[in-house]
Amino acid sequence: MGSENLSQDTLAEQLLELAIKSGAEAAEVYQSRSLSRPVFFEANRLKQLETNQAEGTALRLWRNGCPGLTVAYGSVTAAAMVERALSLSQLNQPEPVELNSKSQSSYPNLGEDVPIEVLVSWGSEAIALIRDAYPDVLCTAEWECDVETTRLVNTKGLDCYYTDTTLNSYVEAEWVRGDDFLSVADGQTQRGDLHPEKVANQILQRLIWAKKNVSPPNGRVPVLFTSKAADMLWGTVQAALNGKRVLEKTSPWADRIGKPVMAPTLTLYQDPVAGPYSCPFDDEGTPTQLLVFIQNGVLQNFYGDRTIGHQLGTLSTGNGFRPDLGSYPTPGLFNFLIEPGSASLQDLIQKLDNGLIVDQMLGGGNGISGDFSINIDLGYRVQKGQVIGRVKDTMVAGNVYTALKQVVLLGGDADWNGSCYTPSLIVDGLSTTGRKT
Numbered sequence: 001m002g003s004e005n006l007s008q009d010t011l012a013e014q015l016l017e018l019a020i021k022s023g024a025e026a027a028e029v030y031q032s033r034s035l036s037r038p039v040f041f042e043a044n045r046l047k048q049l050e051t052n053q054a055e056g057t058a059l060r061l062w063r064n065g066c067p068g069l070t071v072a073y074g075s076v077t078a079a080a081m082v083e084r085a086l087s088l089s090q091l092n093q094p095e096p097v098e099l100n101s102k103s104q105s106s107y108p109n110l111g112e113d114v115p116i117e118v119l120v121s122w123g124s125e126a127i128a129l130i131r132d133a134y135p136d137v138l139c140t141a142e143w144e145c146d147v148e149t150t151r152l153v154n155t156k157g158l159d160c161y162y163t164d165t166t167l168n169s170y171v172e173a174e175w176v177r178g179d180d181f182l183s184v185a186d187g188q189t190q191r192g193d194l195h196p197e198k199v200a201n202q203i204l205q206r207l208i209w210a211k212k213n214v215s216p217p218n219g220r221v222p223v224l225f226t227s228k229a230a231d232m233l234w235g236t237v238q239a240a241l242n243g244k245r246v247l248e249k250t251s252p253w254a255d256r257i258g259k260p261v262m263a264p265t266l267t268l269y270q271d272p273v274a275g276p277y278s279c280p281f282d283d284e285g286t287p288t289q290l291l292v293f294i295q296n297g298v299l300q301n302f303y304g305d306r307t308i309g310h311q312l313g314t315l316s317t318g319n320g321f322r323p324d325l326g327s328y329p330t331p332g333l334f335n336f337l338i339e340p341g342s343a344s345l346q347d348l349i350q351k352l353d354n355g356l357i358v359d360q361m362l363g364g365g366n367g368i369s370g371d372f373s374i375n376i377d378l379g380y381r382v383q384k385g386q387v388i389g390r391v392k393d394t395m396v397a398g399n400v401y402t403a404l405k406q407v408v409l410l411g412g413d414a415d416w417n418g419s420c421y422t423p424s425l426i427v428d429g430l431s432t433t434g435r436k437t
Contacts (some may be wrong), residue, residue: 011057012153014078019061020155022082025090026097027061028281032325038144039082039119044127049116056325065094069255075231098306100285102157107280111165111191119143126171127165134175141171143194150283158285165274169194171254173203175210182210184392185360186228189276189416199436205360209380213336214389216381216434222355222408223396223430224348224382229358230425231417234336236370236400237268238420241293242331243304243312250368252401262404267339270434272318277335277419284320284329291317304331325361333419340423341410348411348426350385356432357382370400394434404426 012029017026033055059081060069068089070081123143130139149163155253170187184206188194227231244249253261272278272288281287284306292300304312305320308331322333349357360378376394380387404427411424 006279009151011076011078012151015057015059015081016153018082019059022086024082024086024177025065026099026155027059028099028152028158029324030058030060030152030325031151032056032148034146034148036144036146037116037119038142039116039123039324041123041127041139041141044131044139046120046124047134049120056213057081058322059085059088060328062095062097063089065097066090066092067095068092069326076315081250087279096307096310098284098310099154099156100158100306103285104159104163106260107162109163110278111167111276112193113147113165113168114192115273116145119145120214122169122194122196123171126169126200127237129197129200130171130173130203130207134173134207136175137207138174139171140174141169143170144168152281152283152285153289156284160281160282160285164192164279167194169196169199169293169326169353171199173207175207180213182207183209184377189418191276199427209357209387210272210378210390212389213392214381215436216379216391216394217354217356218430218434220429220431222352222426222428224352224355224357224424224426226345226416226424227413227415227422228424229361229410229416230338231420232372232374233404234338234360234402234420234422236368236401238333238336239368239399242306243317244331245368246302247308247311250334251276251302252368253299259299260297261292261299261401263296263407265341265407265410266294266297266404267292268294268335269339270335271317271337272304272334274337275335275416277416279334282316282318282320282329282334284316285320286320287318288318288334294413303333304434305329305380335419335421337421338410338414338423340412342413343409345411345413349382349387350411351409351426352382353384355382355426356380356391356394356396357387359387370402371398372400373397379410391434394432396430396432398427398430403430 036052053155066089068085070084127139151161172185175182186202240251245252303317303319306316309316320329357380362375362377406428408426414423
């Protein structure tokens, strides 16, 4: 199986033809093939090389207006899939048929394939840089090249196809000092090239900051979320911008279009060609688009799929995605970007007279309400613009919506955390509690 050969596969055409012959008035086929080549390091040494392949096909059809969805993995016969989808359609209520029509698009490969030898070299280099400075540290790592091909075909003439190649790295450094255990992790997601020295240097900086354990501040203090930790804030924001939440009236911003909802320093948007999570079309075949959600703190747009777009009286924003092959498209974000500032992380630290850096956390649980209470897994205390040591047994609590109105400064160090591109940022006056060392 080659992930690059989906456009030559005839299964989709067979499924559509058989579905119509069997009495369906409309049908679509969604196909996904992936090839993953991870390399694993354990206890500072190369441990394992793997090659993983996966193939899945989803058929959705409508007969008498009633939808039936079935999924198969690996090799499958068209007749079996159509028969199952027709049987399932008898269990469902009629619904509007939401299908894009006549578009045939093949897009160039997004990203570059990287050989296993290069992944091994990158991983070895990162571990060597860390252990040159800290010989007692034990490193675990995974470096991976993923190639995924997506094809969407339907009975209205839609035929979209693209291949996506993404590189990922993850390095964890464990440092045991007596009864004190420290774990520092970092990584990268890119297209074409990874930078082991950058990952290693970010881990080394945290090891330097953590040499000494100190008492945390208590009460309301400024908190600096690194780009890795700031992602915690944006999950709630993404939910609040979801058009489905707007229709349900569960988003606090449902009636706030054109009004300020956060600090004027913040601009949030999606860009179809930005970064490793770019994609040319969504899982309904709608072209993705540049869309500004919040401009200088003012709410501009929500996102949605075809169904939500119709219900809101707007068009789809190209954000209809399947959580998995067996699910219907639902509003989702393929990437989410926060426009960075210009200050370096060190510049942000120097702005703090008495504050806290949050870099890694445990838990959170902030839903659409925005309330959060997080245990800091890795954090540091700052006094007079200098990191004085690591804090332990410390919690930070607050509300995301309130916190984002109190953003003091944005860093210029934006990085990808999953499909979210965020800089470090300082939030004024979050509640902190902790145990003195």
